Amino acid sequence: MKIIVPATSANLGAGFDSIGIAVNLYLTVEILGISNSWYIEHDLGENIPTDERNLLLTTLTEVLSVKNVVLSEKYHLKMTSEIPLARGLGSSSSVIIAGIELANQLAQLNLTIDEKLELATQIEGHPDNVAPALLGNLVIATTSNHHTDAVCAEFPVCKLLAFVPNYELKTMDSRKVLPKQLSYKEAVSASSIANVLTANLLTGDLLSAGKIMERDRFHEPYRANLVPELDILRKIGRAYGAYGTYLSGAGPTIMMLCADKVLSVLTEQIHQDKQLTGQLYSLEIDKMGLKTEH
Numbered sequence: 390m391k392i393i394v395p396a397t398s399a400n401l402g403a404g405f406d407s408i409g410i411a412v413n414l415y416l417t418v419e420i421l422g423i424s425n426s427w428y429i430e431h432d433l434g435e436n437i438p439t440d441e442r443n444l445l446l447t448t449l450t451e452v453l454s455v456k457n458v459v460l461s462e463k464y465h466l467k468m469t470s471e472i473p474l475a476r477g478l479g480s481s482s483s484v485i486i487a488g489i490e491l492a493n494q495l496a497q498l499n500l501t502i503d504e505k506l507e508l509a510t511q512i513e514g515h516p517d518n519v520a521p522a523l524l525g526n527l528v529i530a531t532t533s534n535h536h537t538d539a540v541c542a543e544f545p546v547c548k549l550l551a552f553v554p555n556y557e558l559k560t561m562d563s564r565k566v567l568p569k570q571l572s573y574k575e576a577v578s579a580s581s582i583a584n585v586l587t588a589n590l591l592t593g594d595l596l597s598a599g600k601i602m603e604r605d606r607f608h609e610p611y612r613a614n615l616v617p618e619l620d621i622l623r624k625i626g627r628a629y630g631a632y633g634t635y636l637s638g639a640g641p642t643i644m645m646l647c648a649d650k651v652l653s654v655l656t657e658q659i660h661q662d663k664q665l666t667g668q669l670y671s672l673e674i675d676k677m678g679l680k681t682e683h
């Protein structure tokens with residue numbers, strides 16, 4: 390059996406910790422068979438454990454503990470992933486969703502979508518990656534008091550150009566530079582910007598969505614120094630016709646939304662800019678979210 394989970398791009402600017410989209414890069418976990426010990430076969434580098442220390446299995450253990458279930462067997466698993474690690478494309482969230490589904494399948498828990506979302510949000514701490522990883526498409530979500538409300542919708546048709554710098558930026562480190570609180574006036578202003586962003590996305594107005602997504606007050610102003618590529622790419626986007634450009638998740642990936650007709654000129658300008666070193670992906674929205682193949 391295979392468990393397949395998409396990458397995600399969270400925040401979309403002002404939708405901090407609330408809005409996210411699933412994109413067509415995938416984590417795949419395959420159950421190869423029963424084993425004397427847990428073993429995860431992968432080529433993701435020496436920093437990713439192959440045993441119970443792996444986030445996949447710590448998640449499985451947490452789910453089984455919550456459900457008060459003990460597995461009688463251990464398994465040999467194979468993990469492959471197209472999702473760049475610690476780059477702002479939800480690599481950790483994809484593993485958390487896969488770990489929940491692995492527990493669900495191996496222990497035959499029959500978890501509902503809502504139960505999977507609650508478990509994932511509690512583990513990750515915010516729903517904006519795990520919700521689209523689970524559901525696909527565009528998801529707007531909020532969580533409080535161990536309850537998550539999520540609205541799933543079609544994302545407007547456009548191209549997604551992801552610039553992935555060569556360096557890692559752990560979400561935990563990127564969150565350290567955020568303020569502990571905002572003034573009442575700043576909070577009202579920041580959330581009103583997020584509300585209009587959401588309304589533009591749901592009505593398919595990408596021109597307006599692109600403009601307002603660049604006016605985030607919650608996190609991008611505080612993270613801009615960590616990811617100098619944001620300002621560089623935002624200027625290129627504005628000059629050559631992108632709808633909008635935002636910091637994907639906690640960074641350092643920068644996501645640019647554009648029409649098909651400007652994709653090549655934007656790609657050329659990015660490749661020509663000597664300040665930018667990294668990989669460029671032209672991505673599509675994933676509309677399925679978590680999948681299993683038997």
Ligand SMILES: Nc1ncnc2c1ncn2[C@@H]1O[C@H](COP(=O)(O)OP(=O)(O)O)[C@@H](O)[C@H]1O
Nearest residue numbers: 444474475476477478479480481482484559560
């Ligand atoms: N395929 C994977 N298997 C195990 N752990 C993973 C995997 N992908 C990511 N992780 C864990 O998640 C961390 C990256 O998470 P995070 O800092 O939130 O970055 P991202 O923006 O990719 O979600 C990695 O350092 C690793 O500990």
Ligand SMILES: N[C@@H](CCOP(=O)(O)O)C(=O)O
Nearest residue numbers: 399406477478479560638639
């Ligand atoms: N809202 C979070 C999103 C983190 O996304 P990731 O892909 O970087 O894990 C944040 O901005 O910290």
